[in-house]
Amino acid sequence: MAETAVGFVVEYLTPLLIEEAKLQRNVRSEVLDIRDELQSVKCFLKDADMKAETEDDSVRDGVKEWVKQIALVSFRIEDVIDEYIFHLATHHPRGGFIGSLCRFGHCLIKLTPRHQIASQIQDIKVKVRQIKERRERYGFDRSIIQQDGSTATTSSAASWYDPRKEALYLEEAEVVGIDSPRDELIGWLLDKQQTHRTAISVVGMGGSGKTTLAKKVYDSVKQKFDCHAWITVSQSYQKVELLKDIIKKFCEGNKEPAPERIDEMDEETLINKLREYLLQKRYVVVFDDVWKVDFWGDIEHALLDNKNGGRVVITTRNREVANFCRISSFVHVHRLKPLPHDKAWQLFCNKVFKFDFEGRCPTYLAELSHKIVHKCEGLPLAIVAIAGLLSTKDKTIREWQKLHDSLSSELESNPHLASIRKILSLSYSDLPYHLKSCFLYFGMYPEDYSIRCSRLIRQWIAEGFVSQKKDKTLEEVALEYLAELIHRSLVQMSKVDSRGRLRICRIHDLLREVVVKKMESSFCHIVDGNESTLKGEIVTRRLSIVNNSCSTVLQDADQVSQVRSFLNFNNDQSQTLLNYIFIPGTLAKNFKLLKFLDFEAAPIDSIHENIGNLFHLRYLSLRGTKVKKLPRSIGKLVNLETLDLKQSFVSEIPAEIRRLHKLRHLLGYNRDLTVHSCIARTKGIKLKQGFGSLKSLQKLYELDVNEMGAELIEELGKLTQLRRLGIRNLRSEYGRILGECIEKMKHLESLEVTATSDDDVIDLENMSSPPQFLQRLYLNGPLMKLPEWIKKLQNLTAISFSWSKLKDDPIQNLKNLPNLLDLEIKRDAYVGDELQFEKGMFPKMKELDLRYLSGLERVVIEKGSLVNLERLCIGPSPQMKKVPSGIQHLKNLQYLRFYDMSDDFKKSMKPKGGRHYEIVQHVPRVSISYTRDGGKFETFRLF
Structure with missing residues (x-):
């Protein structure tokens, strides 16, 4: 935690104070000294955190206090700056902070006491030096900054705990649910059709069973290769030592002596020796628990591609490690998933009731046992550790309940559960400091809470966790942070839309317990x-x-x-x-x-x-x-x-x-959730004259323009940084003015425009140069015709029409949009009777929604159209009597849903005797929904 506080001060706060430090002579140099001292202390924090976890109580308490003092002094620096800015604001309420910088020296005279800021800075400087001096008594090792921003200690003692050894010697009872992934990996390893070197990565969060799976696979196939090696990779390995280890393990596996004087060889000699050894051999080598993203760069030249079916297996928590292999190798990636509940339950019972109740859970403990297993969320490490602890306790409801209720404290103090805490903590320790702050933020949310990604990244930005990058918004940088946490198997994606955008995320409950303790x-x-x-x-x-x-x-x-x-x-x-x-x-x-x-x-x-x-x-x-x-x-x-x-x-x-x-x-906005299919169900917000000064706005959603008038609407043209704009109650006469404003928004990515009523036409025909980066377009209201400028939107991924009353088939005007993933035609947006999807149309489309089209009778899908469609929703369309022809061609369709169709329509899709069953039988999930009182749907799954 101290590392995040120090990093925050050094990178964000200190430069700001230096900029303001003209307030008094010598203050600038004092602040620079503090920054340098903190930067030097920061290099030892990773080792300090490790010692705080592993040393005996007398050392641990001292180390924790030292780390705490670093955090406190960092907070004091933040306080000095914030209190000063607040003071400045109260003395210059109209001028603002930036406008007052030039009068900074004059403002200091009004401070009471006069030298308050300078004296606090001097005090902080003394405190920092005292902390640095105390560091020496604990013998911390210096950490170095890796290319990815993470840190590694310079001492080999950094490998203070090796959790992987336990996974290498698990009993058969502790290995369940790996049959399918094991068979997949064996298939990749023994594929005789692929003679090129192939990298196979097993990716998953700490404790998910990567090492266990890899070891079982390795043991079953290693004798089918000319040489084989299992290498356990440390977080801070040295390349030369790694190369030596590979050679020695290959020789050991074949019962051959290692090359003479191998320990004296340099990197180039070792690489040549390895290439010479592998020249005619079919080899397999496993690198277990790789952390370094560019690890592949350290081994790719040594493990030559001899066109003889060489295989390299990597287990890692970071998906980017696997992606890096694509530079020069064929790649397979297996993303290890949590155990399903039935397998998790089997593993739990195998361990906890191994010598009792004939290996079965007694009825009186079943409910509590299921709750405990649910808490583990399919994580094998946690299931085995907790079950192992319970196997030592009395098989009573009281003991089971005590563990369930106190799992958080047990994780911290119980030696039986130490492996869970240590393995999960490794992933946190490997993070660069800016991601540590972001990751700790997940602990602020309640257990089992699904977090909106948009909410989370705005919070990170408000906290100052996100650094500005050239040509990127803070929001884009924050999304990169979130993606990296996902790649590192620390954050789980709960919901991703059809365009691949992250919507909802969460973290494993047990990982949250570790986070809560750290923060x-x-x-x-x-x-x-x-x-x-x-x-x-x-x-x-x-x-x-x-x-x-x-x-x-x-x-x-x-x-x-x-x-x-x-x-x-x-x-x-x-x-x-x-x-x-x-x-x-x-x-x-x-x-x-x-x-x-x-x-x-x-x-x-x-x-x-x-x-x-x-x-x-x-x-x-x-x-x-x-x-x-x-x-x-x-x-x-x-x-x-x-x-x-x-x-x-x-x-x-x-x-x-x-x-x-x-x-x-x-x-x-406020959306009336009790009203359905009404263009006026959503109320936007109204702004007054002068809002055009908000030039930093990225998102304005949703603005009610009904009573604004032309002059106020024109102010939208000043908001040129907008990425998302939502307009409500647009009157027809203001469409051209809005169009002129939109053309000035060169960065716009999402646009929604809604008319005042389903009779008031949206007129945006005058737009000739729409924003070229527009990705999402929603038009809600009548259109005389489909605007011609839509054809120019080559980056468009989603488009939606509602209440448009188009007479001509809109599909023909949209068919050449190359990146369209999501298409919605709803609420009589089209009043014709047929929609036809011709061969070759919309090759990337994932979702198609044809809802509330009262005149629609037929949907024709030709073979070769919509080849990647995954979700199709149709209805209510009372005139449609038959299941759309061509659905049988949609081989990737996962979900088919109809709304308010007749009983005959429903029966025609039934597995037994349904005349249209063969059209839909390949779809994994088919359902039909009926509107009930209150406008809600009741859904029946056909199969």
């Missing part, structure tokens, strides 16, 4: 009902309130005064918390440095005028609340980057918002 000292305090007050020794920078009384949690002003972020999940206490934060006097005293406030889905109905005093606030979410009005003081939040009002009752934004020049995301 509790200084990153975040979770209030979950297990304690009523904050611990005095904990530095509280972030609060995640899950379940507790806010009044008791926040009663210690000294503790909450350092809080930067509130994330609230305790809806029952939401109004209590808000009332406390905004008590006059309390806000300025205790929460003046708050940067992040998230009350999503909280049942609050108002927000206090005092919110304007949260000068540092960057993120404010009132999504899903009952708040109806924002105070005018919202205009004082000049550092605000995200204002999320979706599904709140806010319909009008105060004019003062025009001052928020850093605002990147303005999200607001």
Whole structure:
């Protein structure tokens, strides 16, 4: 945790303070000294964390205190900067921070005491030097920065724990659920048709059984090769030593002596020796637990491609390791999945009841046992370790319940479960510091919580975790961070849309337990009902309130005064918390440095005028609340980057918002979920004159323009950085003005336009140069015809039409869009009777939605069309009497769903006797849904 705090200060905060350090002579050099000292200390933090995990109690406690002091001094630097900026804002409320920099020296005179900033910096400098001096007594090893930003210690002692050895000697009872992946890997290894060298990667999170699977496969095939070797790779291996190990293991497997004086050979000689040895041989070598992304670059020349069927197996937690092999080799990748529940249950029972109850779980323990297995989420390491612990305990409900309820503390203290904590901790330790902060953030969410990716990355940005990169937005960089965490098998994708965009993510529950333990000292305090007050020794920078009384949690002003972020999940206490934060006097005293406030889905109905005093606030979410009005003081939040009002009752934004020049995301609408198939079911937000000054806006969704007038709509043309724009209630006469504005938005990726009613035409015909990067287009309302400019959108991946009343088949005008993945034609967007998909059309399309087309009678799908379609939804279309012809050609179709079709239509698809069954029999899932009272669907699965 200290590493993330130090890294944050060095990279983000110190440069800012240096820029401002003209306030007094010598302060600039003092800050530079602090930065350099912290940078040198940072190099030893990785080894310190390892010693804190492994040394005896006397050393461990001292090391943990040393690490804690580093975090504290880093926080003090952040405090100095934030308090100064806050002070400056209160003395120059109109000029703003940037405009006041030139008067910085003059402002210092007004500080009380006069040398407050300088004296605090001097004190920090002394503290940092004391910390550095104490480092020497613990003998920490220096870490070096890898190319991927991760760190590795210079000492060979870094391999303080090797969890893989346990996996090499598992009993048969502890190996279940590997038959299918084992057969797949053996098939790749023994494929005689592929004579070129092939790299086979087994990828999965720590403890998922990669080593176990690879070892079983290796043992079953190694004798079919001329030579074989199993290499366990350390996180900080030396290339020369690795090459020596490969040669020795090959020779050992064939009972041959290693080359003379091998230990004296240099890298080039070793590579030549290996190539010479393998020249005529068919070989297999396994590299177990590879961490370094470019590992393949260290071995590819030594393991030559002799066209004799050489095979290289790599087990890794990082998918990028596997991708790197593609540079010069044929590649197969097996993504190891969690055990399904039945296999997990079998493994659990094999271990815990091996000598009792004839290997079966007794009935009275079944419910609790299933809960414990569910907690493991199919992770073999966790199942085996926890089952092993339970096998030593009395087989009573009381003992089982105690473990279930205290699993978090047991992971930390029980030696039987040490392997879980250590293996999962390795993945965290290998992260570069900027990803450590991002990963720790998952611990702020409750257990089993599905996290919206868009919410998460905005929070990371607000926290300052995301670094700016040339030619990329912060949001794009944050998505790269998230993708890397997924590639490292730390984060699981719960939902990905048809365009491959991440929607929902989560982390394994046991991995979350490790995260929570790592972050509790200084990153975040979770209030979950297990304690009523904050611990005095904990530095509280972030609060995640899950379940507790806010009044008791926040009663210690000294503790909450350092809080930067509130994330609230305790809806029952939401109004209590808000009332406390905004008590006059309390806000300025205790929460003046708050940067992040998230009350999503909280049942609050108002927000206090005092919110304007949260000068540092960057993120404010009132999504899903009952708040109806924002105070005018919202205009004082000049550092605000995200204002999320979706599904709140806010319909009008105060004019003062025009001052928020850093605002990147303005999200607001309210959708009436009780109304279906109505163009007016969604209400947008209204903006007032001057909103064109919000030039940093990336997303504006959804803006109600019905009463704005031409002059106000023209202000949209000033928002040239927009990536996503949603327009509501567009009147026909303003279509041309909107089109001219859209043409100026060169970076626009997503556009939605909705008419005032299903009779008011959307007129965007005048657009001749639409944004070339547009990927998603949604037009909701009547169209005279399909706009010609749509044909120019070569990057378009999704398009949707609703209430368009098109008479001509729109498919003909869309057929040449090469990257279209998702097509929706809904709510009488087309009023003709037939849609025809000709051969060769839409080769990349994944989803097709033809809904509420009342006049549609026939859908014809020619062979060779929609060849990659995975999901098809049709109906209600009362005129359609037959299952669309051509569905039998859609070999990749996974899901077919019809809506409100007749009983005869339904019967025609039945497996027994259905006349159209042969058309749909290849589809894994076919269902039909019927509208019931309230507009909800009741769905029946046919097969």
